[in-house]
Amino acid sequence: MPLPPFTAVAANLPETVPFVGPEALVRRSGIAIRARIGANESGFGPSPKALAAIRESAEMSWAYPDPENHDLRTALAARLGISAEEVAIGEGADGLMGLVVRLFISSGDRVVTSLGAYPTFNYHVAGYGGQIELVPYQGVSEDLSGLLSAVRRIGARMVYIANPDNPMGSFWPAAHIEDFIAALPDTCLLLLDEAYGELAPQGSLPAIDTNRGNVLRLRSFSKAYGLAGLRVGYAIGHRQIIGAFNRVRNHFGVNRLAQAAALASLADDQHLLWICDRIAASRQRIANISRANNLEALPSATNFVTLDCGRDGAYALRVLEELGRLGVFVRKPMAPGLDRHIRISAAPEAEMAILEETLPLALKAAYGAS
Amino acid sequence: MPLPPFTAVAANLPETVPFVGPEALVRRSGIAIRARIGANESGFGPSPKALAAIRESAEMSWAYPDPENHDLRTALAARLGISAEEVAIGEGADGLMGLVVRLFISSGDRVVTSLGAYPTFNYHVAGYGGQIELVPYQGVSEDLSGLLSAVRRIGARMVYIANPDNPMGSFWPAAHIEDFIAALPDTCLLLLDEAYGELAPQGSLPAIDTNRGNVLRLRSFSKAYGLAGLRVGYAIGHRQIIGAFNRVRNHFGVNRLAQAAALASLADDQHLLWICDRIAASRQRIANISRANNLEALPSATNFVTLDCGRDGAYALRVLEELGRLGVFVRKPMAPGLDRHIRISAAPEAEMAILEETLPLALKAAYGAS
Numbered sequence: 131m132p133l134p135p136f137t138a139v140a141a142n143l144p145e146t147v148p149f150v151g152p153e154a155l156v157r158r159s160g161i162a163i164r165a166r167i168g169a170n171e172s173g174f175g176p177s178p179k180a181l182a183a184i185r186e187s188a189e190m191s192w193a194y195p196d197p198e199n200h201d202l203r204t205a206l207a208a209r210l211g212i213s214a215e216e217v218a219i220g221e222g223a224d225g226l227m228g229l230v231v232r233l234f235i236s237s238g239d240r241v242v243t244s245l246g247a248y249p250t251f252n253y254h255v256a257g258y259g260g261q262i263e264l265v266p267y268q269g270v271s272e273d274l275s276g277l278l279s280a281v282r283r284i285g286a287r288m289v290y291i292a293n294p295d296n297p298m299g300s301f302w303p304a305a306h307i308e309d310f311i312a313a314l315p316d317t318c319l320l321l322l323d324e325a326y327g328e329l330a331p332q333g334s335l336p337a338i339d340t341n342r343g344n345v346l347r348l349r350s351f352s353k354a355y356g357l358a359g360l361r362v363g364y365a366i367g368h369r370q371i372i373g374a375f376n377r378v379r380n381h382f383g384v385n386r387l388a389q390a391a392a393l394a395s396l397a398d399d400q401h402l403l404w405i406c407d408r409i410a411a412s413r414q415r416i417a418n419i420s421r422a423n424n425l426e427a428l429p430s431a432t433n434f435v436t437l438d439c440g441r442d443g444a445y446a447l448r449v450l451e452e453l454g455r456l457g458v459f460v461r462k463p464m465a466p467g468l469d470r471h472i473r474i475s476a477a478p479e480a481e482m483a484i485l486e487e488t489l490p491l492a493l494k495a496a497y498g499a500s
Numbered sequence: 501m502p503l504p505p506f507t508a509v510a511a512n513l514p515e516t517v518p519f520v521g522p523e524a525l526v527r528r529s530g531i532a533i534r535a536r537i538g539a540n541e542s543g544f545g546p547s548p549k550a551l552a553a554i555r556e557s558a559e560m561s562w563a564y565p566d567p568e569n570h571d572l573r574t575a576l577a578a579r580l581g582i583s584a585e586e587v588a589i590g591e592g593a594d595g596l597m598g599l600v601v602r603l604f605i606s607s608g609d610r611v612v613t614s615l616g617a618y619p620t621f622n623y624h625v626a627g628y629g630g631q632i633e634l635v636p637y638q639g640v641s642e643d644l645s646g647l648l649s650a651v652r653r654i655g656a657r658m659v660y661i662a663n664p665d666n667p668m669g670s671f672w673p674a675a676h677i678e679d680f681i682a683a684l685p686d687t688c689l690l691l692l693d694e695a696y697g698e699l700a701p702q703g704s705l706p707a708i709d710t711n712r713g714n715v716l717r718l719r720s721f722s723k724a725y726g727l728a729g730l731r732v733g734y735a736i737g738h739r740q741i742i743g744a745f746n747r748v749r750n751h752f753g754v755n756r757l758a759q760a761a762a763l764a765s766l767a768d769d770q771h772l773l774w775i776c777d778r779i780a781a782s783r784q785r786i787a788n789i790s791r792a793n794n795l796e797a798l799p800s801a802t803n804f805v806t807l808d809c810g811r812d813g814a815y816a817l818r819v820l821e822e823l824g825r826l827g828v829f830v831r832k833p834m835a836p837g838l839d840r841h842i843r844i845s846a847a848p849e850a851e852m853a854i855l856e857e858t859l860p861l862a863l864k865a866a867y868g869a870s
Binding site for chain 1: 507598609
């Protein structure tokens with residue numbers, strides 16, 4: 131029998147996934163993962179205080195979470211020096227990203243992002259019928275003036291920038307982002323993804339200004355805080371935009387353990403500092419390993435290092451595939467101009483030792499096959 | 501400065517919440533909750549195996565969850581005798597409900613539900629610009645023939661039925677639902693909410709038929725399984741509809757601990773049987789308490805009991821408010837025809853004892869104020 135008709139937008143969408151998860155790769159390849167260093171997770175783990183909060187809260191798993199996310203919103207607002215009405219909590223930055231696209235993008239509306247930037251953003255824009263305009267990177271950085279020109283040229287309703295950037299690991303100093311914001315038309319929302327913000331060098335995050343109605347910042351507990359598995363992120367912005375999430379969000383969507391763990395993490399600055407040190411050391415370790423293999427490691431303001439494999443995209447893809455065969459899960463940019471790179475997440479020494487052992491083998495196999 | 505414009509649909513939505521959470525009530529009233537028996541949670545708690553799974557998985561909270569929800573989907577499919585391609589997992593039935601509305605309802609499309617049924621469904625329909633047609637209950641049951649007539653009259657694209665029903669606790673035997681499905685136009689999707697399905701009497705859930713393209717069933721780990729805090733529910737249906745969730749869902753949205761806990765719960769049939777017994781006994785206890793207070797307890801196929809307060813809606817609201825003042829959190833239907841009732845969740849004896857102590861006081865105060 132026929133199915134009821136999908137909406138016009140949904141009917142034309144592909145079944146897709148912005149990222150194939152490592153568990154899915156294992157199911158498809160049959161190869162166990164020895165080093166999980168592809169999703170920019172933090173193998174250093176969350177704060178012990180967060181783990182304690184999860185274990186203590188487990189008993190209350192029968193109770194719905196607080197739909198107002200009150201305690202976490204309040205703690206974040208105090209930390210950021212803003213009002214709790216200027217912070218929204220969501221099921222990861224990904225969940226909030228979907229909601230903000232839903233609030234602002236109708237079918238046919240134009241949206242600007244960089245060619246090769248975060249696929250999940252593009253997925254959400256397509257999911258609401260938005261039309262995406264792609265601006266190539268300028269070297270290893272997002273092209274701020276190119277993005278601004280595109281916004282003006284096509285009358286975009288939204289523009290996405292990640293600072294620090296994923297997948298290249300680069301960053302723009304705050305002043306560049308502030309200039310971009312000052313020049314942005316009022317009618318265009320900047321979605322400023324700061325998922326790697328805690329790992330960025332001093333001076334790369336603009337001061338928070340929630341009076342500005344056309345900037346929404348996204349942050350995450352998935353990266354430096356090491357809680358990717360629990361799904362909790364937050365948005366910072368004008369109270370009218372933050373309030374508008376209450377028109378469309380799944381109010382009970384942020385689970386109880388995530389709220390408790392994020393709150394506990396936020397109170398453990400010492401662990402965050404320790405993590406940032408570990409990540410910096412791991413970035414250096416990845417750079418040393420690449421240098422030993424005659425590969426260039428790009429400077430990174432994040433918890434990953436992007437390596438230039440030195441040849442074309444097909445070669446870099448073979449390197450990634452060979453690493454996969456050896457049980458090393460990494461990812462790579464696929465866009466023209468970026469695709470000669472692979473991207474490796476900072477991780478504890480056990481994973482680094484496996485990388486050190488396998489990278490030369492993967493490079494040799496990839497080279498031999500070319 | 502002005503905000504960027506919202507979409508036409510979003511601009512007209514109110515900031516709202518389908519249910520105010522008990523934590524929010526405490527923050528507003530300053531009165532601590534002694535008995536949390538208003539949200540149809542299971543105070544009996546989840547399976548000890550689920551708690552063990554949470555505590556064991558906590559250490560891996562740094563790793564993104566499996567976006568394919570493979571293990572849980574596979575286990576559910578095996579249990580239900582269907583393919584894993586006929587099961588979708590989401591952030592609670594609420595999250596899946598939002599997605600299915602998004603897939604099928606465009607601005608102006610007509611949707612049918614009962615007057616006084618689940619507000620979260622209405623919230624999602626309004627959130628995508630759908631137009632809701634409300635059909636009054638027939639006594640304490642959803643009016644199946646009235647719903648069907650409304651679907652035909654207005655050419656509805658979707659109709660919502662909960663079986664067993666919330667907030668009244670009634671149910672239709674499977675044959676009635678099957679007749680409804682047989683008579684439903686192909687172009688209209690039945691969203692059949694079976695959140696209380698594990699608690700329903702034998703013979704009230706229709707056999708699963710995933711060949712039918714216009715029926716999607718929703719189930720939950722929040723009720724009998726006692727995992728409301730973790731946010732995990734599932735949808736059962738035609739593989740083309742289940743597949744279509746992959747066009748729009750937040751792929752990494754179902755957290756790692758929820759997947760592990762739900763999987764462990766599913767393997768603990770003994771606990772589920774024990775819970776169903778506890779809930780049945782608690783329903784009887786609530787009925788006895790109401791009888792002692794000269795109130796009629798409606799028969800229930802769920803984990804709550806709806807009490808007829810015997811007078812009008814204003815009186816029942818006062819009873820609810822007086823219970824609240826005494827630290828007893830319950831909820832009530834607000835729709836005309838149903839609003840003389842209050843709804844009390846099954847719970848352990850500690851909560852039942854508090855109900856027994858406070859209900860006469862609340863009734864007396866409510867009566868005195870009238």
